[in-house]
Amino acid sequence: MRKMIEIVRKVIIAGNWKMYKTQGEAAEFLMEFIPEIDNVPEDREVVLCVPFTDLTIVNKSLHGNRIRLGAQNVHWEDCGAYTGEISASMLTEMGVRYVIVGHSERRQYFGETDETVNLRLKAAQNGGLIPILCVGETKQQRDAGAVEQTIFAQLDRGLEGVDLRRLVIAYEPIWAIGTGETCEAIEANRVIGIIRDRLSDPQVTIQYGGSVKPSNIDEIMAQPQIDGVLVGGASLAAGDFAGIVNYK
Numbered sequence: 001m002r003k004m005i006e007i008v009r010k011v012i013i014a015g016n017w018k019m020y021k022t023q024g025e026a027a028e029f030l031m032e033f034i035p036e037i038d039n040v041p042e043d044r045e046v047v048l049c050v051p052f053t054d055l056t057i058v059n060k061s062l063h064g065n066r067i068r069l070g071a072q073n074v075h076w077e078d079c080g081a082y083t084g085e086i087s088a089s090m091l092t093e094m095g096v097r098y099v100i101v102g103h104s105e106r107r108q109y110f111g112e113t114d115e116t117v118n119l120r121l122k123a124a125q126n127g128g129l130i131p132i133l134c135v136g137e138t139k140q141q142r143d144a145g146a147v148e149q150t151i152f153a154q155l156d157r158g159l160e161g162v163d164l165r166r167l168v169i170a171y172e173p174i175w176a177i178g179t180g181e182t183c184e185a186i187e188a189n190r191v192i193g194i195i196r197d198r199l200s201d202p203q204v205t206i207q208y209g210g211s212v213k214p215s216n217i218d219e220i221m222a223q224p225q226i227d228g229v230l231v232g233g234a235s236l237a238a239g240d241f242a243g244i245v246n247y248k
């Protein structure tokens, strides 16, 4: 039987490369990045969520167990006629441990709904992966005072039947993604506290994501509710991502 890994309020610093980096570019990144992470504390998990085409090269170059491999999507069936999709067993065979589910870009551009997010979360867990569920509000929803309502709907529908001990949640306010406009650390901490209170298990690992950089990581990680970060743009440059994983 597959060993189930429980994730309980763990520091997880994850990079999401989105649709960036060929294999050659991934190899260059790793050559520069790996020597920079020798002194990262052991209890800090470093994860790279890379395009499917980079999984092999990143897996081969993983520095012992210092970096965990992640993917950016998973289908709810284990196999079938689903052109363009990938299953949990295909990912675990490649050495993948984490998978991002329900990123706002998937919801916005590819029709992902809370219902499909829920199916993907359960399939990921059944296949032995730890899903990273992304939730967050748009600028309009924030301006309309609907932050909690939006996030609660995403959580309540997305998490039905999901094991909270094998899950990471990333709070990613959409207006802060790729815009350079970071959510104030105190506000991110407040919203993550509200998310934690909504869950039946307060020990879930909850990350913040949205314009995280070496210059703001210390303040973000100093917040008591924030267990880690999900980093887009700044995870693409080895020096920047090393600056983030080596936060104080």
Ligand SMILES: O=C[C@H](O)COP(=O)(O)O
Pocket: 016, 103, 172, 176, 177, 178, 179, 180, 209, 210, 211, 212, 230, 231, 232, 233, 234
């Ligand atoms: O998954 C990562 C988020 O979309 C954040 O992206 P960003 O750091 O470029 O704002």
